Amino acid sequence: MKALRPPLPWHTARQLAPLVALFAALCTALPAQAVRIKEVAAVQGVRSNQLTGYGLVVGLDGTGDQTTQMPFTTQAMSNYLQQMGISLSDANASRLQLKNVATVIITAQLPAFAQPGQFIDISVSSMGNAKSLKGGTLIATPLRGADGEIYALAQGNMVVSGAGAAAGGSKVQINHLSAGRIPQGAQVERAVPTPLNDGSSITLGLNASDFQTARRVAQAINARLGPNQAIALDGRTVQVQAPSSPGARVNFIAELEELAIETTAPAAKVVINARTGSVVLNQAVTLGACAVAHGNLAITISSTPVISQPNPLSRGETVVREKADIQITQEPGNLIQVPSSPQLTDVVRALNALGVTPQDLLAILQAIKAAGALNAELEVI
Known part of the structure; x- marks a missing residue:
């Protein structure tokens, strides 16, 4: 058995006491984490501008817009051909079957200090009923700003990350096929003055x-x-x-x-995503002592087909009806005491003890906030 170390003499402990106090003071006096001004602020007036445009994607493998349901695709293609010196009568234009063409909306951000001749990335999204934009080429499309002026010209081959196949009524698709990007797909034609x-x-x-x-x-x-x-x-x-x-x-x-x-300590905030049920808390969130009771209410509706057969020689018809059976089940809600939680880890441990789903947690947090036990701001996105 290993011998225990004897305690320090009283005069040695007395000599170490100031060192321990100094070390504790240094630990509490350590500066907070420093950040640069560029990470918390920006110069006003130095900003990007939104650009948008309406164009055509050609070269699709039969996955373009259905012109019978999208008349503006035929009109846009007719206008483009007219600019190229090809005039079509109204009768011929109406008979166009443009399965390899799709109308799209182009969006881009014009960065600050962008000069004519520089290239920017663009996003292309289908606005019709095209099945896929994969393999398509965007023809020259002007991009306009909020003032209606043209600031860039977009054109190029699209990059679509999705893939899909369909046969015999079955369909398999990975990612999105009706939107894509063109890296360096637009050339700046006009600079925006920056004050x-x-x-x-x-x-x-x-x-x-x-x-x-x-x-x-x-x-x-x-x-x-x-x-x-x-x-x-x-x-x-x-x-x-x-x-x-x-x-x-x-x-x-x-x-x-x-x-x-x-850096300063952030304000206590709880961000709730009502669509996905996500709940995010920052480190400044604290809970006061409270008690929570929560029970689940389940409603089950089952439908059973019932066949009504007519009597012989009655010239009646066989009728199929539905018999609905409705059951309501309510689970008892136990009263759970939530202790005061001064730290984020304690808050998470207290919320996990409730054992509820994220959707139920949204309602519980709002109720705790209304009761005054949640020391944070609730933000629903």
Whole structure:
């Protein structure tokens, strides 16, 4: 048997006591995790713009729109042929069978500072009843902004990640076949002016509204550049004095974004996805002591066909009717006491003890919030 170590002499323990106290003080005084300003804020006015367009995808293997149900496909193809110098009469245009053509909507994001000649990615989605866009080619389509002006021109071969096959009434499909992407599929034709060099200052917009973060951003900038160089206007915006020269302003913003600030504890929030039943809690969520009773109500409806046979020589008809049997089962709800939970792990353990489904948990969390025992904000998405 291993001998036990003798206790430390009292004078040795007395000498170690200040070291232990100093170590504990250092542990509690450790700085919070630091992030860069570029990770919590962005320069206002530097933003992307949404582009959209209406076009045609050709070269499909008989999986295009059914023109009898989608007349705008025939009209769009007739307009395109007319631009190419081919004129069709109304009678001939109405007889077009365009099984290899599909009408699509193109969407794209024009990034900030994009210049004419640069390429951007685009997404293509079917707007008709095309079965698949796989193997199709998008013909030249102008992309317009919210002001109606053309900012890019899209064209190229589509990339569709889905696959499918059908035969004898059976169908197998993997992923989505009516939408795809074209990498570098649009060329920028017009630049959007950015008010980056306007005025004597720039404004930083925080990603989330928080007065503490806004104050710390302003303090970090003033500590680096000098007093009164940055002012927190509210919980979302910080105004910073900047040089007027374009080159100097770019260097100034680049250095500004690299400044580090300490992160603040997030506000307690519970996010509920009502469609999928998902519940997400952050680390600041706490529970007060409460009691929860929850029972399940099940309604079962079974239908049994009943055949009514007429008497012989009565000239009646055999009638099939349905006999419905309805049963209602309600399980007893046990009263469960939920203790006070100051940490996220305790909250999760307390909620798991209820043993309910995620859909039931949505209603329970809302009820706990209404009772004042949930110290968090509920957000339903």
